[in-house]
Amino acid sequence: MTIVAALPKIAIKPVLKGNIARAAHPIGCEASVEEQIGFVKANGHYNGPKKAVILGASSSYGLASRISLAFGSNADTIGVSFERGITSPEQTGTAGWWNNIFFKKEAEKAGLLAKNFIGDAFSTEMKEQVVQYIKEEFGGKIDILVYSLASPKRIDPQTGTVYTSCIKSIGEEVRDFSINLEKQEIFEQVVEPATEKEIADTVKVMGGEDWELWIQALMEAGVLAEGFKTVLYSYLGPEITRPFYSGGTLGQAKAHAAQTSDRMNQMLKEKVNGESVICVSKAVTTKASAVIPILPVYASALYKVMIEKGLHETPIMHKHRFFKEMLYGDKREYDENGYLRPDSWELREDVQAEVKAIIDQVTPDNFRELTAVDVFTKEFMQLNGFLFDGVNYEEEIDLEALSQLRP
Numbered sequence: 001m002t003i004v005a006a007l008p009k010i011a012i013k014p015v016l017k018g019n020i021a022r023a024a025h026p027i028g029c030e031a032s033v034e035e036q037i038g039f040v041k042a043n044g045h046y047n048g049p050k051k052a053v054i055l056g057a058s059s060s061y062g063l064a065s066r067i068s069l070a071f072g073s074n075a076d077t078i079g080v081s082f083e084r085g086i087t088s089p090e091q092t093g094t095a096g097w098w099n100n101i102f103f104k105k106e107a108e109k110a111g112l113l114a115k116n117f118i119g120d121a122f123s124t125e126m127k128e129q130v131v132q133y134i135k136e137e138f139g140g141k142i143d144i145l146v147y148s149l150a151s152p153k154r155i156d157p158q159t160g161t162v163y164t165s166c167i168k169s170i171g172e173e174v175r176d177f178s179i180n181l182e183k184q185e186i187f188e189q190v191v192e193p194a195t196e197k198e199i200a201d202t203v204k205v206m207g208g209e210d211w212e213l214w215i216q217a218l219m220e221a222g223v224l225a226e227g228f229k230t231v232l233y234s235y236l237g238p239e240i241t242r243p244f245y246s247g248g249t250l251g252q253a254k255a256h257a258a259q260t261s262d263r264m265n266q267m268l269k270e271k272v273n274g275e276s277v278i279c280v281s282k283a284v285t286t287k288a289s290a291v292i293p294i295l296p297v298y299a300s301a302l303y304k305v306m307i308e309k310g311l312h313e314t315p316i317m318h319k320h321r322f323f324k325e326m327l328y329g330d331k332r333e334y335d336e337n338g339y340l341r342p343d344s345w346e347l348r349e350d351v352q353a354e355v356k357a358i359i360d361q362v363t364p365d366n367f368r369e370l371t372a373v374d375v376f377t378k379e380f381m382q383l384n385g386f387l388f389d390g391v392n393y394e395e396e397i398d399l400e401a402l403s404q405l406r407p
């Protein structure tokens with residue numbers, strides 16, 4: 001990254017292109033990290049891992065996992081993510097870049113190690129760098145690896161082939177309402193059925209292959225502690241989302257990850273008395289979920305119902321409950337396949353019956369009243385550091401000073 005002229009002071013405003021955010025507010029991201037740390041501190045410690053690696057650590061589920069493990073279990077953490085800092089007055093860094101910086105700042109204040117690797121987690125070089133760091137500077141062994149990557153593409157490290165994932169249905173076209181966050185409108189979205197190649201490519205990107213390569217590399221390097229655990233976040237969801245989610249290309253990838261987990265579980269049990277876990281997680285507002293077709297309407301209806309029932313969770317609430325009560329607690333909920341199911345609140349019969357009733361009535365005119373689209377939108381803006389009380393969004397930010405901060 002080369003920055004030639006001194007950067008100006010500017011007020012950073014949100015920029016949305018459809019459901020993609022093109023601007024992030026550094027100070028707001030700091031507020032977001034602090035708020036999540038505050039949640040964990042207020043909601044109790046657990047006796048969990050002391051050395052953790054989080055792949056996809058810079059946002060949403062991965063960041064929440066890192067914050068819970070660090071501030072809930074006093075873990076030193078290594079975070080791997082793919083993020084960008086300030087490159088020009090118009091490109092003021094991604095939210096994940098700032099989250100990494102401010103997480104590290106807070107973790108170090110608390111006396112914890114927090115190492116950030118920025119680059120391609122799918123590459124062999126990244127695995128080698130992380131192994132080397134664990135051996136030389138991280139105490140030699142790790143207790144957990146959280147796999148929380150969400151990516152549109154993956155370069156196969158062996159062949160160099162670039163695979164692109166897609167979110168499509170399988171067999172039949174699906175049509176339903178979705179939300180355009182920029183315009184605050186709902187529109188009919190068409191999800192095309194995937195070709196065989198698209199299904200296979202999505203499995204290549206979002207399935208379990210890279211996860212297994214990580215575990216193999218760490219195992220061969222001898223850095224897995226006795227009792228080591230690894231966890232990948234999956235989604236199954238209700239019938240309503242099945243045609244475009246668990247029954248579609250992404251579902252195939254998650255099924256592949258689950259098969260991989262079963263195999264790795266056996267191996268880890270034998271070698272280090274460890275385990276591999278699939279955590280079927282709830283639908284939450286993230287950079288990745290906002291671009292899943294149709295999901296924003298489902299999520300907004302779901303939030304309406306779960307808020308009314310006192311069950312609504314953001315990523316930090318969901319992941320802290322998962323680690324504290326399930327993975328390192330005594331309240332594990334398993335399904336018949338042996339997957340952990342913190343998503344059971346989302347799938348409760350009463351919740352789903354009410355969600356379905358809302359979705360059946362939604363129109364472009366009534367969706368604001370019927371759903372919690374306001375909550376979905378606010379959470380989305382907050383992912384990028386906007387809409388935090390206590391942050392002055394009119395204030396001009398010193399980009400030059402911020403550009404000196406390193407993750």
Ligand code: NAI
Nearest residue numbers: 056058060061081082120121150151233235283284286289
């Ligand atoms: P996100 O988009 O907020 O985060 C993705 C993370 O992956 C970021 O830290 C990003 O920097 C990192 N990343 C992407 N490509 C990378 C690469 N090549 N190298 C290094 N880092 C890379 O995603 P979100 O929603 O938190 O998803 C995480 C996992 O949770 C995914 O596997 C997703 O399927 C799963 N999940 C998400 C749900 C949701 O509602 N968002 C529900 C259930 C599961």
